[in-house]
Amino acid sequence: MTQKQIQKKICLLGAFAVGKTSLVARFVKSIYSDQYITTVGVKVDKKTINIDGQEINLIVWDVAGEDDLQKVRMNYLSGASGYLLVADGTRRDTLETARMLRDRVNEEVGALPFIFLINKADLASEWEIDDQAVAECEAHGWTVIKTSAKTGEGVEEAFTKLAEKIYRK
C-alpha cells in the first residue's frame, strides 16, 4: 500500500504589509519581491514537507492582513490545524495587532498551535520591536522566530516548527 496522505491546513495572520504573502512565496517557491501587492481575501497555496518520515501536505491560507479597513475574517480559520502569527519588526504597532488577533482566534475559533514570527529581520537597524518585547512574548509561552522573507532567514524553520507542533501534538 502507498503511504497515507496527510493534509494540514494552516493560516497566516497578522497586520497588513508585515510580509505574510512574501513569507509564503519564499517558503513555497523560494522567491521574493520588493513590490507590495496587498492580498485581497485569501490566497491558497501548498507545500509538502516531511516530518518524522511522514509526508505532510501543508495547505497554506494566506489571509489578507488586518488594517483599519478590514478585520481578519475568522471563518477563514475554520478547520485549520494551526497558524503563523506575523508581525513586522520595523512597526511596533504590528505586535499589538498580533496580540489582538491571537486573542480573537482563542475566542472565536479556540486555541490552536501557532508560532509568532517577527519578520523583516534583514532591516535590523530599523527595528522598533526590542529584545525586551520579544522576551515578554516568550514569557507568555509563545514560540518566537525572527524571519526575513527577503533573505530566507528562519522561514523554513518557522513552517517546519509549526508542522511539527501540529503533527506531534
Place this chain on the structure above:
Amino acid sequence: MSDSPLRIVPNQPDEPDQPEDAASTEAAVSRDEMAELRRLLVEPEQVQLNNILERLNNPRVRTREMSRLLSEAVKLRASQDDSLTEALAPTIVTSFHSSVKKDPRPVAEAISPLMGPAIRRAISAALNSMVQTFDQALKHSFSWQGLKWRIEALSAGQSFAEVVMLHTLLYRVEQVFLIHKQSGVKLNHVAAPSIKTQDSDIVSGMLTAIQEAIRSFSFDSFDQTQNEHSDMLRLSDDLEVWFETAPQAVLAVVVRGKAPESLRSEFFAPAIEAIQYEQREALESFDGDTTPFELSRPHLESCLLSKYEGQTDPSKFKIPLYVKLLAALLLAAIAAWAFFTWRENRRWENYLNTLRAQPGVIIADQGKRDGKFFITGFRDPLAADPATILKEQTPINPNDVVSNWQLQKSSHPQLALANARSLLEPPPGVELKLDQGKLSAEGEAPHQWVADARKWARAIPGVIEFDDAKLIDKDLDELRRQVERQVVRFVVSTDQLAAGQNQVVSALTDQIQQLIALAPPAGRAVRIEIVGHTDTEGDENTNQRLSDERAARILSMITVSGVSKDIFFIRGAASKEPVRPETSRSDKEYNRSVSFKISLLNPSKSAQQLPKKN
C-alpha cells in the same frame, strides 16, 4: 434747444472759430452733449467692458464660467495627447492616499464589488488553463465542418480540439472535487479524461474560500446582478462551479457549458449524500489523512457527465442511426466472410480427398498460412500431377495455393527406416523394421497410432508394403478382453435369461458395436464366436440342444439392434467346456450360460483362420 441736437455735431468745422465766452458756455453745453453723445455711441461696448471686468475680478463668476468649459477642454486635450494624464496622475495618487488615510470607508465601499469578480477571475484562470483535447475532435476531423473548424483554428491560433469543443459542447463536467467542509481540504478529486488539472489541493482551498466569501458578501456588495448564491459560482460565460453540500463534505463540480439543473438532483446530490452516509465516521474524525476517501472515487466519477451536440442525455443515451447502420454492415461483412471461408475450406477438403485417392501421391503437410493454402508432399513421377488436378478439377484459384511436391521413387532402406520413424513417431513399445520395402510394426500401440500408421506407412519413400500382423491395437484388444470376460447367465433348463442379464446383453451389444467400428481402421476383421453352455446336470443330448438354443438366443438378441449377422458364429458346447470348474452351486449357475470368443483377423489371411462352423 430744439436745434441743439443737430448743431453739436462732432468735428463740426466752425467750432474752433467761436469767441471765448461764448465758447465757454458753449463748451459746457457741448461737454454734456459729448457725454450724451458718447453714451449714445459707446454704451453697448461700455456695458460689455464692465461685464468683462467684473468676470475677471470676481472668482465666483469665473469658476462658473470655467465649469462650463472644463469638461470640454479635458476631453479635447485628452484626445490630443497623454500630457493631461501625466500632469494629473501624481495629484490624484496623492489625494487618493490622503483620502484613504482620512476615511477609508468610501474607498472600501467602492472596491468591494470588485473583489468577488477578482477572486472569480483568479479561480477561472486556474481552471481554464486545463487544456482540452478529446475524442470529439476525432469524430469531426474528416467532415466538411471539420475542415472549416480547422481553418478557424489556424486563423484564431487555437488548437483544433478547442475549436471543435467550443462548437459542439453542450456541457461537460470537467472536474469534481470532494472537499472537507470545515477546512476546505481536498479529500478527493477526479477529472474528465484529457482534462489537464491544476493543483487540485489549491483549487479546493480557493473554492472554499470563495464560497465563504459569497456567503458573507451576498447580502451586501457581492455582485447581486448575477444572482449568485452559495451553491453556484459563475466563473465565466461557460464555466461554472456547482456546489452540493452535505453536513461534513462539499461536492464542487466544475461544469463547462449549459448543463441542465436536473443533474443536481439526479447525480450530484445523490453522490454527496452517498459519500456523507458511507464515510460519516471518516469525515467526523478527519485529521488530515485523506486515504480513506479513495472510496469515494466511484461516486465522484458518476458525476463526470457530458453532452455534445447530436448526443442525447447521458441517462437516455441512444445509439445513433449511423452507428446502427455501421453495425449492420459489419455483421453482413462478417457473415459473408464466414460463408466464403467455409466454402473455401470445403473446396480445399475436396481437393485433399481427390489427392488422397490418387495412387502415388502422398500429402505430408497442408493447411492455411497467411491467408493462403499450402500443401507439401511426395509424388511418384508416374502419378497424376496435383497441380493439374488443382487447376482442372477444383474451383480453387491456383494462385491461392502454395504447393511443394517432391518427386520420390525409392529410397535407401536405412534412410527409409529413419524417415518412417520420424514420420510415424512410434510410441514406446512399438518396433519398426524395414525389410526389402516391407515395413513391419511389432508391439502394442494405441488405436489412433495404429490407424495412422496404416494410412501413412506406404506413403513413406522406400516403403512398399506395411506389415501389421504383429501390431496389437491396445484399445481394440482391451475391448476384446472385456467382452470375453463376460458371460450371460440362464434360468435352469431353459433358454430364458436369468434375472438382471438383459442389461448385460445390452452392454455387450454396445461393446461389440465399438469393436466392429474400431477394427477396420486398425486393419482387422472381427469374428465373434458365441458359445452356449450348460451345467453338468441332465443328459448329454438335452444339454447339447439347450446350449445350442442358448447361443442362438443371444445371437438374435445382439443382432436385433442392427449388427450384421455375418461376423458371428454360434456353437453349443453342452457341459463339455465349463466356464468354471464345477465345485459349488454358484459355479453351476455360471455354467448355465453363453460366453464369447473374439478373433481380430488380418483380412488378407482371414480365410484360412476362420474357425469352423459346428
